[in-house]
Amino acid sequence: MCLIAFDYRPDSRFPLRLVANRDEFHQRPSAPLGPWQETPDIIGGRDLEAGGSWLAVHRRGRFAAVTNVRDPELKVTADAPSRGQLVREALECADLADWLRKLADGDGWRYAGFNLLAGEVGRLWHLHRGRDRLVLDVVTPGVHGLSNAGLNTAWPKLIKARQGVVEALRRGHWPDDALAALADAGRAEDDQLPDTGISLELERMLSAPFIIGEQYGTRAMSWLEWDAERAAIRMGERRFGPGGILQGESEENVVLAR
Template identity: 40%
Template sequence: MCLLALGWMHHPRWRLVMAGNRDEFHARPTAALAPWQDETSVIGGRDLRSGGGWAGVGASGRMAVVTNVRDPLAAQTGPSRGALVADFLRGRDPAAVHIDRLATVAGAYAPFNLLLADSDSLEYLGNHPAERQTLGPGVHGMSNGALDAPWPKTRRLMAALEAWLQKDGGGAAEAAAPGAGPLLHPPYYGPPPPDLTPLWNALADEHRPADSDLPDTGIGLERERWLSPAFIRGDDYGTRASTVLLIDADGHGEIHERRFGPQGAPSGQSHVIF
């Protein structure tokens, strides 16, 4: 992921709600959101170059999401950051135990922010700079800087999620987007599906803030401007996927993905109920 907002223990129905965008080179091979063939309890998109993931769910509603930290002077070597997601989702250790163990080896990885959640806690680990937190109820945001750094696009997505969480989370099912693929889920007889339209709209936001509000991450003003919207368009690099994840108190929920090609052209969507 490169941008996300996450609501934790902040809604009467959903224990966790996450909305985020993955920005990546369009040429990087990627598998669409689905249960993983080699570990069907893991559901998410998958990076086919390294075998890891950027966001997903595992058994009993375990959640993991990772972002890189933007620093052109930092070393970009080390193990795949996607493995940080995959290893937790495949495992069974509590989030707090797993992340404490990771903290001892986090320096070996290129800069990252990592969020892990289980039924009991939401845990954060960053390695640039080194930071470890157990997060409380509320809305948290993360992009390619520090946790809850007030980047304009992070603040806008957090505000949109906060507004959505203030509603009851119910409503009519959304219509399938043009060119959508099949819905990957069994028959569902629970409460009515939530109306995710406000979250999709927030993830598609192309607002560019004033130069004075932009962070300075060492990449120059023109690139800061280009990377400043929630949704990024480009021929070679841009937003590849938007994801919305909802998990209830029992560890059940749904995960949605909308995919995009060069210049933001829609390329499909998936939806899994677990």
């Protein structure tokens, strides 16, 4: 996952509304949004190469999503586990808060750079693993965004995505207005680009909320709405192939265990 924007209101009927784009190589095998075959209480997309996920929920009332941190100078061991496994472990662990604290206390260094967003009823955390930082924070209520840096780092694509969430909530067009912002393939001006240690050409390509490419690009556009009154999570996913061509759509209404 490379771009997430969300509204977190723990005391409201809708404690979490979220949209996200997953950018990945088109050849990497993936399964669409749905219950996992061997663990049907987990619902989400699935990376079939490493077995994890970029965004998924559990019927017990738990959510997790991950983005990569882009930093060529971040050192990683050859046997580092897949960051997608963080999503699965967050959903399946016995005590989410305790598991996150253990990651923050040092276990998180085993992974390549990541942002993990994970939560359950009334609680949402952000864990950041950067080049020299491993920090766990409680997410405060409001509209936030995550890309390939820290929480709310003001990259142009993140600003667009976050504003899309604001407009969708203001106009009452959820999730359509938010998804429209994520579908924006416009690249940032050069003077607005972040400097993450990669080439200028690649910074330009990756600056758009929606990345179009033949080898690499936006593979999935997802949305989520947690309805506390109905004890359910509604999810949707649009899938794209090379050239940004729509390949399919899925929706799930996940009734939570009471």
